[in-house]
Amino acid sequence: MIYTKAKLKDGAVVCSPITAKNTYTYCAVCGKEIQIDLRELILAKAEDPYDTDVNCAECSAKMMHRGNIDIDAVIRLADVCKDIGYGMELHGLCEDFEVDDIRALAPEEYELFVDELLDKISEVRHAG
Numbered sequence: 001m002i003y004t005k006a007k008l009k010d011g012a013v014v015c016s017p018i019t020a021k022n023t024y025t026y027c028a029v030c031g032k033e034i035q036i037d038l039r040e041l042i043l044a045k046a047e048d049p050y051d052t053d054v055n056c057a058e059c060s061a062k063m064m065h066r067g068n069i070d071i072d073a074v075i076r077l078a079d080v081c082k083d084i085g086y087g088m089e090l091h092g093l094c095e096d097f098e099v100d101d102i103r104a105l106a107p108e109e110y111e112l113f114v115d116e117l118l119d120k121i122s123e124v125r126h127a128g
């Protein structure tokens with residue numbers, strides 16, 4: 001068992017086992033207290049698990065800010081969707097957008113196309 005030891009003001013020593021549920025840190029961005037599982041830091045090969053910046057879920061999401069979607073990315077995504085068996089959905093979506101080929105999409109449609117494609121896939125998957 002690994003445990004922490006803390007000395008209180010009155011000299012009493014408190015020991016408590018370290019578990020996946022009682023280790024906390026502060027989000028390096030917003031300072032919110034977050035629970036952290038040390039195993040994750042170790043698995044993530046953090047160089048120094050005692051001094052690693054960790055971000056809360058919200059800040060991590062913000063950091064993964066979506067960049068601009070270009071046609072190459074749309075084509076790559078479409079290819080992957082075809083590969084994993086969503087050619088039908090892709091085809092249906094092209095019909096919705098009234099294009100025969102993804103390359104015919106207008107740049108302002110890329111984002112919507114990607115959203116709709118992912119939505120369709122998620123609908124189909126959850127319809128099981």
Ligand SMILES: [Zn+2]
Pocket residue numbers: 027028029030031032055056057058059060
């Ligand atoms: Zn945060």
